Structure formats: structure tokens, C-alpha cells
Amino acid sequence: MRKYPAALLLFLSLFRLFSDSSDDIISEITKSSIKIGEKAVITTKLSGMKDMKILWQDLSKSEADIEVLSTKDSYIKDYLNLEIVFTSFKPKEYVDLYFTIPMVDPAGESFYLETKKYSISVNGVLSPTDLEAAKSIQDPSKIELKPEKGQEKFSFNFRPYAAVIVTILIALACAAVIFYLLYNYFIKKKFKEVKKADISPYERFLASMNMIVFEPDEDRKESEYKLSVLSESLKELIFGEFMISAPSETTRELIRALKLNNFDEDVTFIINKLFTEMDMIKFAKAPYDFDRLHFFYEKIKELGGRIHELYKYQNIEKKEDGANK
Known part of the structure; x- marks a missing residue:
């Protein structure tokens, strides 16, 4: 097959695409005379130009004073519609105004479409009639201005x-x-x-004890939790009545604190023995039975009563010492 030069192919393509027949290209402008800043629109319609990519960013114009406000392209009813909205802020008569629109076809070939040339006039703020009327005024002092509407007074109390x-x-x-x-x-x-x-520390201790009930078939974790409540209730009683920091102490630290405060030796010994065995069940997973749980409950309750009796006896001695003084 014979190969044509690239320049000839380009010429044939341009001739086919942009021939001047009215069926292939339709061009129109909305206004031939505008005022400064007023919009005008040039619309160009191309037949059978589907899938063309329009390079609006490279749009060029024949007059530098023309300001392009917006551009748009769309494909409607087998026509590619190209719309350019423009204006000018300089009074002037523009002759043969046109725009050059670059585009690329689906094959990647670049083309430049030159719109139809139009003549358009951009007028100033005053029309020629207004300018003639202004020139005909000989005495500017006789110009009557419309009185401004008086501003309504507004009173505020x-x-x-x-x-x-x-x-x-x-x-x-x-x-x-x-x-x-x-x-x-x-x-x-x-x-x-x-x-x-508010209830006393001993009453609070008894209330906590009444809330504890060991069941024969309950889960080991439940039993361990109840043993912890037993020991904490007794510690809080000691703290409430003797102000010995017991609730935050371990068993070893509690016994040391009781001895330092000259607490009753027999009660201290029983607390040490009970708490040590309860700790073995809670932390070392030592074996136990329901009878032993019931024994702990009764023994703690009995110790609470003895500690409260010591508290009352201590208060009696303080009162007697105060009376003797």
C-alpha cells in the first residue's frame, strides 16, 4: 500500500473535519453589541465529531482585550457543541473576532478549530444617545437630580x-x-x-456479714470472692474502730501493724492463722470443703464481736482516765 506524506494526511483530515458546509459546522453569536462587562456567547456545532478531547486550557483569541469567562463542550444529537462565554472591559469595535480551539481525536491526532469571525462592538456606560444628550447641556448647574427618598425616622424607647x-x-x-x-x-x-x-463500723461489719452466704455447690471463684469479702470486712472494722490502716495491707503487713500497735495478742494470733489459711485457698488453690467455708464465716463473725468489745473497753478506759484527770 502506498504511503502518503504526513502533511497531506493532515490536510485531508482538516478538509474533511472543518469544511465550510452548513451541515458540518454551525456557528452563531448571541450579541453583536454589548456594554462593558456584558456577556456574549459564541457557539460552534460540529457534526460527527464524537469522542474529541477539547483542550480548553490552550484556547487562544484574536484580540487581547477579550476576557474569556467560561467554556463548555457537550455532544448532543450527533453534534459536538463548543460554547465560549466572553466579555470586554474596553470600549472598542472588534472586527473579525475569532477563537482558536485546540482538540485531539481518538487516534491522538491534534487539530486546531478556528471559529467563524464576527464583528462586535463594546460600548461604554453611556450609550451614544446619552453622550449626545450630555454634550448638548450648556449650563451644568441646571441639571435637576431626582430627590432622594427621605429616610424614615425610627424612634426607640x-x-x-x-x-x-x-x-x-x-x-x-x-x-x-x-x-x-x-x-x-x-x-x-x-x-x-x-x-x-450513719451506721457505726461494727454495724457496717455485721451488714456485710449478713450479705455472705456460702452454698454447697457454688463455683470456686464465687467462694474465693466471698472469702475476700470476709477478710476485707474484718480489716475495715479494725480500721474503723482502732484507726489501724488494715484494708490496704496484706496479711503479713496487717499482723505487723497490729503488733506495733500493741493489739490483743490472742486476737492477733487467730487473725494470722485464719487469714493465712484463707489466702492459701484464694491464691494457692488449696483444697477446701463447705464445712471449712462455714467455719471461716463463723470465726470471722466471732472475731468481729471480740474486736468490738475491745473497742468498747478501750473507750471506757479513756473516759475513766479523763474523769480522773
Whole structure:
């Protein structure tokens, strides 16, 4: 097959694509005369130009004063529609104004479409008639201007609003005083009474003990948890009545603290023996049975009673010492 030179192929393609027949290319402009800043639109329609890529960023114009506002391309009813919206801010008569639109076909070949040339006039703010009328005025002092519409006066009276604001402030102040009185003479007083009526450490110990019930067939973890509650309840009783920091102590640290505070030796010995065996069950997974759990419960409860008796006896001695002094 004979190969044609590239220049000849390009010429044939351009001739086929951009022939001047009315069926292939339709071009129109919306206005031939515009005012400064007014929009005009040039629309070019090309037949059978589907899948063309329009390079709007490379669009060029024949007049430097023309400002391109927007561009758009679309394919509707077998026509490629190219739309250029433009204006000018310089009064001037433009002759043979046109745009050059670069595009690429699906095969990658580049083409440049030159729109139809138009003549368009851009007028200033005043039309020629207005300019002639202005030139015909001999005495500018006789020009009558339309009177401006008078601004309506608006009066604002702050006094009614001030009265409302003052009333609201007085009401808020009264409410604050009433709340203060209620809080100090009722709520605060009641809170103090509730605080005074708080249960004693021994009563709290008995309440904790009453909540513990060992079951013969319960899970080992449940039994270990109840043993921990038993030991913590006794520690809290010691702390509540003798102010010995027992709840946060291990068994060894608790026994050391009791000895340093000259606590009852017999009670200290029993606590050490019980807590050591309970720790073996909780932490070393030593074997146990239901009877042994019941034994721990009864023994802890008995120890709580003995510790409370020691507390009462200590208070009696303090009162007697105070009376003797």
C-alpha cells in the first residue's frame, strides 16, 4: 500500500473535519453589541465529531482585550457543541473576532478549530444617545437630580425594656436568697443529720456479714470472692474502730501493724492463722470443703464481736482516765 506524506494526511483530515458546509459546522453569536462587562456567547456545532478531547486550557483569541469567562463542550444529537462565554472591559469595535480551539481525536491526532469571525462592538456606560444628550447641556448647574427618598425616622424607647430587665434581675436575686436560706436551714441541716445517723463500723461489719452466704455447690471463684469479702470486712472494722490502716495491707503487713500497735495478742494470733489459711485457698488453690467455708464465716463473725468489745473497753478506759484527770 502506498504511503502518503504526513502533511497531506493532515490536510485531508482538516478538509474533511472543518469544511465550510452548513451541515458540518454551525456557528452563531448571541450579541453583536454589548456594554462593558456584558456577556456574549459564541457557539460552534460540529457534526460527527464524537469522542474529541477539547483542550480548553490552550484556547487562544484574536484580540487581547477579550476576557474569556467560561467554556463548555457537550455532544448532543450527533453534534459536538463548543460554547465560549466572553466579555470586554474596553470600549472598542472588534472586527473579525475569532477563537482558536485546540482538540485531539481518538487516534491522538491534534487539530486546531478556528471559529467563524464576527464583528462586535463594546460600548461604554453611556450609550451614544446619552453622550449626545450630555454634550448638548450648556449650563451644568441646571441639571435637576431626582430627590432622594427621605429616610424614615425610627424612634426607640429603652425605658420599657429597662423596667423588664430590672424586674428580672430582682426576681433572680430573690430566688438566690431563697435558695441560700433553704440550703442552709433545711438541706444542709438534713445532710448533717443523715451524716450523724450513719451506721457505726461494727454495724457496717455485721451488714456485710449478713450479705455472705456460702452454698454447697457454688463455683470456686464465687467462694474465693466471698472469702475476700470476709477478710476485707474484718480489716475495715479494725480500721474503723482502732484507726489501724488494715484494708490496704496484706496479711503479713496487717499482723505487723497490729503488733506495733500493741493489739490483743490472742486476737492477733487467730487473725494470722485464719487469714493465712484463707489466702492459701484464694491464691494457692488449696483444697477446701463447705464445712471449712462455714467455719471461716463463723470465726470471722466471732472475731468481729471480740474486736468490738475491745473497742468498747478501750473507750471506757479513756473516759475513766479523763474523769480522773
